[in-house]
Amino acid sequence: MLRKINKLIAAVSLGMAAGMQSAMAGFMDTLNLREGVTPISHAVYDLHMLILWVCVVIGVIVFGVMAYSMFAHRKSKGAVPAEFHESTKMEIVWTIVPFLILVGLAIPATKTLVFMADTTESDLEIKITGHQWKWEYEYLGEDVSFISSLSESSRKGIYADPNTVDNYLLDVDRELVLPVGKKIRFLITASDVLHAWWVPDLGQKQDAIPGFINEMWTVIEKPGVYRGQCAELCGRDHGFMPVVVRAVSEEEYASWLAEQKGASVEMAAAADKVWTADDLYAKGEEVYNTQCVGCHQLNGMGIPGTFPAINGGPVANGAVSDHLNLVMNGRAGTAMVAFKDQMSDVDIAAVITFQRNAWDNRAGDAIQPADVKAAR
Numbered sequence: 001m002l003r004k005i006n007k008l009i010a011a012v013s014l015g016m017a018a019g020m021q022s023a024m025a026g027f028m029d030t031l032n033l034r035e036g037v038t039p040i041s042h043a044v045y046d047l048h049m050l051i052l053w054v055c056v057v058i059g060v061i062v063f064g065v066m067a068y069s070m071f072a073h074r075k076s077k078g079a080v081p082a083e084f085h086e087s088t089k090m091e092i093v094w095t096i097v098p099f100l101i102l103v104g105l106a107i108p109a110t111k112t113l114v115f116m117a118d119t120t121e122s123d124l125e126i127k128i129t130g131h132q133w134k135w136e137y138e139y140l141g142e143d144v145s146f147i148s149s150l151s152e153s154s155r156k157g158i159y160a161d162p163n164t165v166d167n168y169l170l171d172v173d174r175e176l177v178l179p180v181g182k183k184i185r186f187l188i189t190a191s192d193v194l195h196a197w198w199v200p201d202l203g204q205k206q207d208a209i210p211g212f213i214n215e216m217w218t219v220i221e222k223p224g225v226y227r228g229q230c231a232e233l234c235g236r237d238h239g240f241m242p243v244v245v246r247a248v249s250e251e252e253y254a255s256w257l258a259e260q261k262g263a264s265v266e267m268a269a270a271a272d273k274v275w276t277a278d279d280l281y282a283k284g285e286e287v288y289n290t291q292c293v294g295c296h297q298l299n300g301m302g303i304p305g306t307f308p309a310i311n312g313g314p315v316a317n318g319a320v321s322d323h324l325n326l327v328m329n330g331r332a333g334t335a336m337v338a339f340k341d342q343m344s345d346v347d348i349a350a351v352i353t354f355q356r357n358a359w360d361n362r363a364g365d366a367i368q369p370a371d372v373k374a375a376r
């Protein structure tokens with residue numbers, strides 16, 4: 001009989017241990033900080049686990065002593081409270097012990113911070129600029145730069161059923177492609193308001209501040225796609241400026257970079273040729289749907305009181321030179337920024353041609369990339 005009970009207890013406790021283990025693994029996956037894929041994310045994770053366990057041990061000791069004292073010295077057992085005041089010995093002990101614990105935690109924490117701040121000896125540098133509401137990436141010294149905005153599918157999901165969209169609001173039209181195993185230094189700033197560049201798997205978040213350049217570095221250990229978001233409330237479409245990093249092997253990165261350079265040569269050639277109005281319109285619709293819809297809306301009606309309508313608006317139906325001037329230079333003090341630094345000649349010519357002829361607008365004219373180039 002006794003043996004049977006013993007067996008039962010053994011089986012139950014084994015089962016519980018297994019259950020605990022899988023519960024623990026589940027907890028680690030869903031609730032805990034992620035381990036990430038960079039030396040910094042590992043350092044941060046290890047520091048977090050160390051401090052977590054120190055807190056657990058302190059918690060167990062403190063609550064254990066409390067529970068034991070209340071149970072062992074309860075009134076029904078005739079416990080008589082000790083009566084003493086101002087025990088210097090006790091006061092010294094409860095000051096020194098927490099002090100030592102804090103110093104003990106400050107040492108690894110400071111080490112991690114110093115490690116994170118060391119941006120020296122990087123292999124490549126990327127300048128990241130936050131704009132309302134998109135990210136601009138410049139590969140310094142490589143003559144490659146582009147704007148990364150919310151993908152078309154995510155944008156459509158806003159008006160439809162988000163459940164049907166993959167990576168809803170975490171998907172972009174152009175990913176930040178980076179090589180694995182290289183030390184990358186990021187220079188982070190913003191053109192308009194505060195933003196913050198954040199990718200959890202890289203273990204870092206950095207404020208993007210107009211007029212300031214913040215730094216951070218990373219070495220991505222594993223190829224893959226890592227998603228993040230703007231993490232600083234930056235206006236109406238703050239939730240619509242995701243970050244997508246695609247980490248690839250060194251060879252893939254080199255060929256991607258060469259392709260980008262080829263594309264910019266192609267783009268220069270496209271800027272020199274004369275476009276048909278139809279081609280400009282088609283291209284312009286694409287540009288409008290990624291760069292301008294956020295404010296002026298799909299139907300060109302804007303948001304009354306905040307963003308003016310382009311459909312029937314005075315500028316899109318007025319002189320083309322004024323239209324060009326507005327799109328290139330923006331309007332100071334408003335959310336209408338100068339697009340000349342963010343868009344190519346072709347994109348500017350195309351989007352203006354589109355706006356002048358879309359919806360009910362019937363300007364009937366087109367503007368060539370060469371005109372945009374001349375106006376720069």
Ligand SMILES: [Cu+2]
Nearest residue numbers: 195196230234
């Ligand atoms: Cu932002």
